[in-house]
Structures are given as structure tokens and as C-alpha cells.
Amino acid sequence: DAGITQSPRHKVTETGTPVTLRCHQTENHRYMYWYRQDPGHGLRLIHYSYGVKDTDKGEVSDGYSVSRSKTEDFLLTLESATSSQTSVYFCAISGGTGTKNIQYFGAGTRLSVL
């Protein structure tokens, strides 16, 4: 898993509650990403980071926020979870030496919003 840890791996929560997912890397890669994966949609980018405190929106960023206070940690927050945010969330990293454009993925977090 290229030194990427996602936590928690599974979470069930209720509509309207805040949720934070964590991605931790030990590779010192510059770029980090959050994706969601849903049947029929493939992988869709939520937010990404190109350095500490530097983040930008992806294609499905509404309802999500991110923070990166350290190189190794990238947090995804759902301020008020909705049932449409039930999904599998993947963190990815890139920017390693000699690994042009290649992203490495974590094992995923399965989130259910009831």
C-alpha cells in the first residue's frame, strides 16, 4: 500500500453528524488526494493537496472540506453527513522521485450514512 494508512476503514454514522477521515503517509510525497468511488461512476476526485496548507477542489467537492497541516496527514471532513455521501473513500499520494504521474492508493474507507 506504498505506506498509506486510511482510518477508519469502516464507519457508520447518522445524517447530519460531522465525520472526519484520515489519510497518513510515510513516503514524504508532495501530493495527496481524496476520491470517492461509487458504482457506475468510477473514481471521482473530491479534493487534493499540493503541499502543506495548499489544497484545491476536485470535481465533486460540495459538502466536503480538507486540511493538511503536515506533509504526512490529509484529512477529509464531511461537515454534516448526508445519505448521498455514502460511498467508499480512497486516499492517494503522488510525487515520488521517478514516479511521474503515478498515484498510489490506500485501502479505502467504507462510509455509510444512515
Added chain:
Amino acid sequence: GQQLNQSPQSMFIQEGEDVSMNCTSSSIFNTWLWYKQDPGEGPVLLIALYKAGELTSNGRLTAQFGITRKDSFLNISASIPSDVGIYFCAGPFWGGSEKLVFGKGTKLTVNP
């Protein structure tokens, strides 16, 4: 925007058969990546292609970077049950971005 069209969406084959899948775009790509996702896991890189016409193998897998730079192909020879999973193609957004655009995947089922 840039999109990748993967086909077929799904395949059901017998163990031992060869498999072919492809990825096409209306835009030019400078890099093609092929990933495999096992059930319940994250995608794992299989093959990276960086040059038009490039043909690269990884065991029983062979991928090609199309000459037009608008397509790529992945072949699996002599399939085995552990080939089951979803195969994704991906390429960087135009302009040298680190962001990737992904195809929607080809789901492969191998019957023993």
C-alpha cells in the same frame, strides 16, 4: 473536459482465455496508467506507459500506448481466477497536472 472511455464495462470469461480491454479519449494523453482493483481494496498500479507506440509487459499483462496518443490497450493472457477485479485506465489532466482522470473501469469475472 477530458474523459476516458473504457470498454467493455464488464467481461465474463473462462479460466485460460485471453482478455483484451481498451481505453479511448478525444484528447491526447502523454501518459497512460493501468490499475487493478481487487474486491475490497484500493487500486494498484499494473503498468505505466510514457511514449506513443510503447508496448510494456508485466508478467501475463501487456499494455500498449496507442500511436495516436488517444488510446491504450491492456491484454491479459491465459487468465486465472485471481485476475478477477476491476481494471482502470488513467491519464494526467492536460498541462502536466499531477491530477489524473480515470476511466470507469472494466469488471472482469473469471470462471474456473
